[in-house]
Amino acid sequence: MAKFTKTHEWAELDETVTMGISKYAADELGDIVYISLPEVGQAVVAGEPMCEVESVKAVSEINAPVTGTVVEVNTDLEDSPELINEDAMSAWICKIEATDIPADLMTEAEYDAMDK
């Protein structure tokens, strides 16, 4: 079951952590036209910007949901960033080998109930 951050990322907590942005975030951004993927090997810190996603209207930072190292990125998004609009929960952005998982990640029900 995916967990969620207050800043609208989702994270699937397996051996490595797969992450993306929530449907709510994708809908709010509108048509996504570009994503600057993180790099494999990049160190990321929970709650801090990790990469950027751009819609026609605006640029928006994506925060790392966990602390660790990026081990894989979804290069399909380079040519087809609109996959995030089509299905945000399956359009994963990267996989992270986590060294620390924040305790305040939310369940889907908690995230849905959060005041956005």
Add this chain to the structure above:
Amino acid sequence: MAKRTPLYDKHVALGGKIVEFAGYDLPVQYSGVIAEHNAVRNAVGLFDVSHMGELLIMGEKAEEALNAILTNDIRGMYDGQVRYSLLPNEKGGAVDDILVYREAWDKFWFVVNGANVEKDAEWVSTHLPEYVHFENLSDAIGQIAVQGPNALALIENLVDGDNIPMKNYSFKWNVKIGGICTYLSRTGYTGEDGFEVYCKAEDTTALYDVLLEAGKDLGVIPCGLGARDTLRLEASMPLYGHELGDDIPVNEVGLGFAIKMAKDDFIGKTALENHTPEYVRLGAKVVGKGIVREHCDVYAGDEKVGVSTSGTHCPTLGYPVCMLRVKKEFKDEKLFADVRGRRIELEVVPMPFYKRNKQ
């Protein structure tokens, strides 16, 4: 608190995502910027542009008086003609860019940017002689833009051919649309064929419904500010506050067609005569990865040579473009934009980026 146009409740009912723009609560999008953009390129879209201002100027000597406050020459226009002009300040910058409508030899309208209505009304009223009648009717008038290759067919569903302005940049008045009295203008801000329809503020909602209904077999959809911006960007049309401003000399923005230095004195003429343009407006395709929006520094090698003034991904072109304000001696150099510390390669290309095929 932001003002609302007469169509505010309509936007909300249609699912518009409301943002503040030019002091008004307006929809940035309904179904999505790309879908709305494509509707205008391929079918027809409706835009609420009631935030724009309408200034009425009348009087025996109106033409002469207006010519002294505009860069373009409005002498010799016919009744029912529209002409683009800049409204210059004394330094040669732009108070605004506007459309001048000539309804009669002694009756003119200025259509001005929504964000500038108060400033323009103040400027124009103080720079016109007292014997010219001036009135700011912006709050009393609504405006809907009908834009796209099917715009003519939509209007033909509602208006007799004799009452449709057939020439680009012409208009007709007292045109009845669904019983509503309108000014029907063959103008727009999208790079497509289309109309801008003016009516009394209280008739705007009814007019919107009539237009939407008349276009339902023609693919009409409501469009927001997001698509308006991508459409005008592809068509390389300047936007006040981006390509134009109080401190940007109007002879540096590639609008020479609207600046008639040979005519008699006008506000800013001396300043422009004495100002050798230092900058040019350029269009560039983004070759590197990413989006270049406004306010990015532009470099040639290590030297900062200008800024981006507008830019985003362009749905019809399929790639991002931007407009630049660059020192003219660097216009043929390889240019880069600095986007949050990242250098993105640009390729200067001719404008407009997009030009429609005229039948």
